[in-house]
Amino acid sequence: MSRLPVSLLVALLVPAVCPAGEEPTPAERGKKALTGTAFIPGFWTDRAVQTVWRQWEGVTEKPADYAAAFRDRYGLHEAPYPNGGLTMGLRPARYGLLGTGIGADCMLCHGGSVLGTSYIGLGNSTLDIHALFEELARADGIGRKLPFTFSNVRGTNEADGFGVYLLGFRNPDLSLKGEWKNLGLRDDTCADVPAWWLMKKKRTMYYTGATDARSVRSLMQFMMHPLNGPKEFHAAEPAFRDVLEYLVSLDPPKYPFPVDRPKAAKGETVFKDTCARCHGTYGEKWTYPNKVISLDEIGTDPNRHRAVGVAYGAEYASSWFAKEKTGWFVDGKLLRWTPGYQAPPLDGIWATAPYLHNGSVPTLYGVLNSKARPKLFTRSFKTGEKDYDQERVGWKITGLTGPPDPKLPAIERRKVYDTSQSGRSNAGHTYGDDLGDEDRGAVIEYLKTL
Template identity: 45%
Template sequence: MSTDFAKRRSLMVLLVAAAFSTSTTAGEPPDPAAVERGRKAMEGRQFLNAEWSDAAFKGVAKFWGEPAPDPDVDPDGYARAFAKRYGFHPAPFPNDGLPMGLKRSTKADGKTRGMQVDCLVCHGGSIGGKSYVGLPNTQIDYAGFFPDLFRADGRRLPILPFVLNTSRGTTNAGMMSVALMAFRNSDLSLRRFPMAMGTNLPELDAPPWWVLKYKTTMYYDGRTPAGSVRSIMQFLLAEKTADQFRELEPAFADIHAYLLSIEPPKYPFAVDADAAARGRAVFEESCAKCHGAYGERVDYPNVVVPLDVIKTDPARIEGLSELSVNHYNSTWFAERHPVDVDAERGYQAPPLVGIWASAPYLHNGSVPTLRALLDSRLRPRRYLRPPSTDFEHYDQRDVGWKFVEAPDGPPDPKDPRRVFDASRYGLGVGGHTFGDKLSEAQRSDLIEYLKTL
């Protein structure tokens, strides 16, 4: 293993987990026993070695430039301050005093205790003061968290040849996955030097896990069969051998089943029933062809909308090279479920269950509310993501996050990544203009209906 690769391992481990989204064929309920095993694995098991020491976790506050609770005298207060600083959320399960997204484990020596990130750093969020497994984390600040933790551990931040994230909540899982795979041969043996993949993927927002049960293909491009358990194991490429991957596959089959059991939270505020009924008619006329029908059951069509139709930012589709796809398809990961190299080039229109809770919208999180999604004239080009996910920042009328347009110029040095800038690579705010043709009354009724999904 090259020295550079070893130095970059921890960052590569983290963000591939953001691509950790899958499903089985719609309508096939997972085995309850497998679901329970998967839940326990997700909540209680760390599959990777510790990256940072316990001392680093306790000592990182010295870089904050403001007072912090003493981690030994007030461990709960310190954990809350840590979570707020870096965008983590309280764990809704026992987690040894750490926020959701971090877990205790041991170093490679099997003895020294420390901590490491897990899948929930991207896929564990909160809304209205309550944490949920499977809700995207729209607050996480990787570009703040990583440098501070490495410095607190007495080490330099590994240098990555691509953007980690520029805005709270975005993640570059795609490039992490490609970077890890570049260090592997087709038989998963390690390479001394990485392959030149020719891929340039942008930072994106993670999708909610609760939509996955309805899908037959996964990821934003809809090219990978949803039955693939192995594809959700890519973040282990930082450490595991081919034999270890095979040994761990049953555990990830259980995790796969657990993902399919997750349900979204229900909209917690009042809904105008008459407006929602009118909005349902608008939805069925204007939206159902791509997003499906909703009632006693969900009838989801699994449509990939071509780029020249959807016209949203193309970087996620165009930035993935054929070489990267072909190399992935040559490995154990794609042995049973290869990526479709002939599929339509576009974005998969997602199921809309729980859409009220999963703002901001579009695959890159560029649109803060449903109203702005349905009226492209309202979309800000630079805006501040909310300082927390408390309901005081939630917009019940427009559904999504209240936002303040950010002026041009340098961001607030105390929290620079609160600014979402649509001029950055992959973060364009254009496309999906189908709602522009609606009247304001139709748009409001449709939003009321979407609250009920």
């Protein structure tokens, strides 16, 4: 025994104590944190979740498959990971002083479904977050109106408004301050949720490209619940470092239907001539120029650009969020002002309809033919095969001739996308307009392969 060389002893012993390869990677730890931690206290009691059907107009008894009815009502999806029987986006969390209740997590908005399959990191394009918060509060007996509009149109939300609203309650060290400061809150940006798998290519993030895409603390804005103070932010930072590693490890799902390869090859040539200067090239040796295009040039709806303005930027830049050492910005800043919107990478673009930052264009065909974009429409807000438009690539819609009846409940009216409303313009991005139908079809075929 004593003759055994030390190295062999180590080789024999170490694997038993600490099995090689089983140490979780930072990305694996990040996934675990993301899908298993309540970073904010709960908003509602369990009872509210169980009895909220009483708030649903015309429903007189609890639906038989209640979990499915709940998901349908609010546009939520089954979790593709163990979630204690709760729908993706909800999780148990401490509530009140001692109890537990139900809270929300990142996947409420960043967990979506396409062709009936749920994915972490696909934006949730069916969510009515306004109805969810309003009706669950009512089920808890809290009649107060929400402080601002959380969603104007189903599938979009006012996440930028959340950031602006919540930072208004904080001192630079993130302790609460006595009085709310209006940092330019607006609630008409109608943001579609970007896919997380694009983060790996991006050097700057958010629609305007204003923030360093390797900033960890920016992701923690979601934690600004009034019961979270500086202590909670500091404690959660290592977990968020792992969460970011997880986000940049994600890959898009593959287009599951047949692709016409020769047509796609032709489309690639057209894409390289017409689109690559902004959207980059794909395949193993991909390139991504990370370009921001000015509002004047891109011509898409300006509200999102205006929603996060100078007052907010100044407050943010002086806060704990902006005091981290990281980054790709040469001047050492985590935040910058940009003149417009960032041209995103198009990986997995087939799965992320509707398109443009405000979700105003339901299909890729519409993105590439501005004159053919529908102006007033609704859709099923389901994500199955029959809801998916394989020809135009995106969601099937039903065109409407007039605005919704004002007598309809708000949850029904929010199912209508009216591009004449503030924040919902479908104008701009006319780069595909001059392609003939054949080239346009070829480009769409190519986009399916990304």
